[in-house]
Amino acid sequence: MSELINKVSQFFSSGIIDLFIGYKKGRLGEGKPAFFTKPEQLNELIFDENCIVNLAVYLRKPELKKYSKIGVLANFGTLRALLQLAAENQIADGQYLILTVADGKVLEFANLKAIEEYVANNLPKPNPERIAFLKEIESKSREERWEFWTRELASCIRCYACRAACPLCYCEQCLVECNQPQWVGVPPTGMGNLEWHIVRAMHLAGRCIGCGECEAACPMEIPIGFLTQKLNMAIISNFGQVPGTKLEPDYALSTFKVDDKENFIR
Amino acid sequence: MTKIGYFPGCSLNGTAKEYDLSLKAIARFADVELVELNDWNCCGATAAHSLNSTLAVALPARNLAIAERMGFDEILVPCAACYSRLAQALYEIKSDEKYRTKIPQLIEMEIKGTANPITVLDFINKYVLDKIKDKLTNKLNAKFACYYGCLLTRPEHLSTIERREDPLVMEQIVKLAGGIAIDWAFKVECCGAGLSVVRTDIVGKLCAKIVDDASSRGADAIVVACPMCHSNLDMRRSEINKNLSTDNKIPAIYITQLLGLALGIEPNKLGFDKHFVPADNFIQKLQKQTVEV
Amino acid sequence: MARIGVFVCHCGENISSTVDCAKVAEIASNYPGVVYSIDYKYMCSDPGQNLIKEAIQKHKLTGVVVAACSPRMHEPTFRKATAEAGLNPYLCEMANLREHCSWVHYREDTTTEKAAELVRVLVEKVKHNEELYPIKVPITKTALVIGGGIGGIQAALDIANSGHKVIMVEKNPSIGGKMAQLSETFPTLDCSQCILTPRMVEVAQHPNITLYTYAEIESVDGFIGNFKVTIRQKAKSVDHKACTGCGLCIEKCPIKKIPDEFNAGLGNRAAIYVPFPQAVPNKPVIDRNNCTYFLKGKCGLCKKVCPADAIHYEQEDELIKVDVGAIVAATGFDIKHSDFFPEYGYGKYPDVIDGLQFERLASASGPTLGVLKRPSDGKEPESIVFIACAGSRDPAKGIPYCSKICCMYTAKHAMLFKHKNHHGKATVFYMDIRAGGKMYDEFVRRAIEEDDVNYIRGRVSRIYEKNGKLIVCGVDTLLNSRPVEIEADMVVLATAAIANSDSEELAQKLHISYDPYHFFSEAHPKLRPVETNTAGIMLAGACQAPKDIPDTVSQASGTAAKVVALFSQDELTREPLIAYVNNNTCVGCFLCQSVCPYLAIEKEEIRRRDGTLVKTVAKINPGLCQGCGTCVALCRSKSIDIHGYTNRQIYAEVSALFNRREYAGV
Amino acid sequence: MEYKLIKLEKIQDFINALIASGKQVLAPKQKKEKVFFSLVGSFDEIAMDYIQTAFSAKSAVFPKCEELYTFEKNGKDTILHNPPAPENDTIVFGMRPCDGAAFDYLTTFFLKENPDYHFKMRYDKTIFVGLTCSSGDEFCFCTSVGISPSDTRGSDLMLTKTENGYYMEIITEKGKKLVEQFSNFFEQTEQIDKTKYTANIQKRFDSSALKEKISGAFNWERWEETSLPCFGCGTCAFSCPTCTCFDIQDEANLVGGARYRIWDTCALGIFTKHASGHNPREKQSERWRNRILHKFLYTDEQFGTLSCVGCGRCIRNCPAELSIIEQVNAIMEG
């Protein structure tokens, strides 16, 4: 950890950055997001596998505009988020100084291309419990699945923590705030909640980088992460486009192949 | 020591024994072990596919199933006719649902289509050439007419040879062995194949043209890669000479024998004593020439 | 508050036979927002339309719903009537009570209920209709013609003669294209130079045509009426203004042995050359890949001898930006050269040549001045075998189509050979003779009967050389498939006509689509053969598909007519049913950009007065957008909408359906 | 104030009897790692060992989605229908003292000046059975805002777990009536000292000292810095027992519809967005400031009481783990 701290304090002293986004001790041993502006605050900086909040979510905040150069401590989810944000024209190359720690060593990425290569050969296997849980849901009958999801989604209180925690939900005016026409019902009824979560899943289909922050942020413990995970697994197997791994836009829903396979169109 | 499935077929234990000997000889040089498929059966050849389409697929499919069970994903099939039968069976099973269901019942074995037959030329290029490249000490600077015949280059969806109308695969191997491959007009012309037994006169006429064109262009030997071609060009030579003004003495040798010679293996170990048209004057010419250099 | 008029039509009794129109009108009058609702026997008739016009003025209507036939039929009629009454035409909608209701159901209450509900759907939609005005797009009345072959020349001349400016860009040092390389042309056997050269001169001297030879298209942007084209004028190293065309430099140039592209590799040319005697412009160009000055920095002889000091080695490629309103692609075709036929020994035996090489041998301005000589030993051939369909109609070789022109030029070649060598033996191997043009079949019959060319119906299996002769092994399927072997001195292959090797690259620059063989794709094979799917870009000649000269010229004139029609109005008016972007909510992710088949979505920077960038948003180019709406359904923040089918309109339509009572929680 | 005792094993029958008598029992129920208030069908669904529920029981009287009334089109005119009043009582069982204080605040907010018809309808039918805290965690700070782990404010009955049973204090008439209805479960006992069984929560800050500091805090320059990790979701407001902001939304079609009152939060941008698009609280730091000042300043000025009861839910549920305690202490330091 000390190697990271003195590397970052070097950046501060040499004026390369004037804000560093990282993690510090939070509750129950988890790391929580922290913003460092002076080298002496850095002794609280920590980075381990429990630091899961996706720091890319902060890059869109207007409060960050007054800092000239920002450093970001990136876990794997943040790296993929940065790639997807770059592919969607939201961040430019060289706009941020990006660090990560890979098996003990501090890695500084010269540019987004370097991140692309790093991500390409470090793609993790999907975690087995989640795959098992997904298999278990899919093994249920249609009625059981419908009953499971409508009950789970009914307990959603529409606090939009899932939207706020997701680095790729950066629209200034989200669709739910559009009332002419009122696409998604605002009251947290069973219908409104289902429509909201269908919209959120479809908007992340082919974009979600699987950092799991939406599910972690949900105060009602609803397994919403599986909706986006299932869609992206389907997209990867059907169309072979893996979100958050390329700098060039390769968005599944805005491209097509003449021989896309389907078995339900009459 | 890499291991690869080996399907000799009927001729390599019989009329084409020299092909089998020379093939095993160069395989040893490239330390590749040819594991014969146990309890293999006849590939059906022309008899099957001219009489019953299902039988024509079932017979070779059984061999493929055996290879799969033995864990081979590649089977060396030196005879071009056997190769074409096994490849066609694999093609049918992969593309036709009807065969995928019926064939396993017929041969009472499960077949997934993972075992791929390969020709002797693919085998040489893939497993042998790199290993023996620097061992081809015995330069054979003689002229050779490379003869492919029909089944190596046809039909289009089974042949693995590029420029199928004017192939250059054997020519490259001959060049590596120090020989000169002449340009001649009957590379892929038919030698009469199965008619060898029922209509030897036609075989005589067809092969006469082939043999005459090769010798008239100064070739010392015709190189073949299929026992059927060899038997017509070599065994039927008396029938051939009936159609020619002079007796043609040009020997027909296997590509594997050619490589064997280039590796310095003695001729009788390569089965040269089994030829109808003696190849010994061709071999003496080679030995005399190697002594001088 | 909306003031909507509903007009239910009986359509004679096509509708009223199964739908109670009066009841529908009565039900509609209770819909919120409907202030006037009647039914009439013939809504689309004059009295019917007058009813609508009067109602609009009398009741100050803000929306009109005509419940009659399919909008695909009479929407324009009723919108025109609404406009004449002073109401914006796009505030008029149609409910399809005929094709979708009365004609397909029986006379029952459910049919009338369905009709009433269809009317309510459109009433709810009309409440959200906006006033729209046709889009006006200015047109630059200059045309760009890419390619200087007969197709390009014809199109350029037609457009120029109708008074519009034309810019022609030709890749080679001279215009003329493939036709210039031909000796004589079927079916009249008149010499191609004689009928082509005057047209080439007319192009060079035409006041309205600006000619760029030895130049290629670098980039094409913009849209119909407003294309921005960048032309790369490759450095000729010769100042064509100063040069008098005396040819001294060509004589003095030491490099003589470069295979001449114009003569299909049979003749040679110098490093500084004019492609052929009648070239337009008839001034030389330096081939920098073979000139020793450019390779080794030595020589420079041409510069020394040039009396007009026109040689400038330091000349650079030049990028010229032009504005054009329409683009005609007339880049022609090529023929298959590569060793595509190992069995015919093409490329191995020098005396096996292709059709273009035979044209050059037969041409008076060719390397052998019109005397047929074997490329191998220069002897005059006594026996020539012509092989038709060498590559065409051959799926195994990947070219399944028929190249259309080979039957005719093969017959012509055989005739030319017989005219030059009366006792020569000409044999043609063919599958089918396709001579469908005017006087075409008679031409082929003449070759067979008068010049006794031996036509053998069968394919050639292979050719091999034997003591200096080419043995052609074929079959004669009309004599119960007897194998045929012919000894020939020369073999001419009528190889397949294929697209230019760089046609794919040009298609991508022009954003037009091309078929699997890289020929450019027309908008509709039967009804719009000269246009492409990209508005403003048209096709002429063999770049669209193999074609002979008469077809090329007639297509070129057709294309010119389309261009002149486009230039006949000052502005292009287009239906305003196109997409538009809401800048406030667009976050500039541009995932919509790759969805648009017309590349109509561009980037627009929004800046404050002091220049600082606020954000980059999507912008719809009104000229290119065709209104498909695919981007609208894709946009996550619903920032793009489309006039005529806005989100609010469609949402209102869907919400007006069914409306179960229990939903209201009662 | 009367005192009763209910044996440990008796509590189960008492709750089951309550349920059997048709009363709705809202009690803590375990879901994954958190405990939520939920209607329970029997005693064994209730989770007993927890420090604090993830969400307060405020939804008993201020549901997240309440139907104000429904309307129906009939030709040209419209008919309105009031929502049916809840027939039977609701028992909120296992409520912590800080939530009780919160309900006390809710009643002042909803009923003090012009009573809210719907709130009152539900509140009168609800009986609050509190449970004193035997232990607290690092996020509880009720003592810092003038509440104690055994405070009886806002509860009708207050249980304290002791070794020989639940010691129950009867605080209000409603509580008394309920106990009489089910008297056979209770035994007489006399007052005991509750503090022996309740946790001691150390003070995190001095609320009176905070009073003067907070009044000038609007222009405090460190608001942006302290609120940077907040990415603007509604979790803290929705889980806060005293947050009372709501939004009115209609859901209707051409035939009829319903008007709903639903939870809303100043943390979301759209809360203050004007139709013109202008937003007086553009930045998240301004929204965070509004939430803190509302809790510690604005309600104090309006009602004379703080509207933060120190339950710590906003800290526990916050995905970015911002802490209101750290925030208040930061304001104190200046």
Place this chain on the structure above:
Amino acid sequence: MQEFEPKIVAFVCNWCTYAGADLAGTSRIKYATNVRIVRFPCTGRIDYMLILKAFQNGADGVIVSGCHPNDCHYTSGNFHARRRWIVFNELLELLGFDKRRLFFSWVSAAEGAKWANLVNEVVTEVRKLGPFTEYEKLSKINVNSIGELCNV
């Protein structure tokens, strides 16, 4: 009891299926009256949320139809739509939505008969399934409910 008459909404593209329905009209092919057609410029314009809105408004079945691949008037609208439907289908599959009530098809401007058969098939299939109460019930879940966990 009078037989259940399902309510069907059809989202169709203007150039192919709408014209196909017109052709069914001009050829006087009779089919069930349960369907209501909503016109779109292209299948690319059809938004998956409109399908949900249709069900929410009381539809028992929804048909979404447009030009066959390669026939699209705008060259690629239907390809994009198909890809959207594939992804949307996966989501509905996971959620356990009753996909038997959602029908996708290609109907060209020349296939009037196919359109009529499609409508009749859909009406019979949906009539067998009965009214779509399962979805419509959702709009009442959570209203006036107390406690966080959904207790219905």
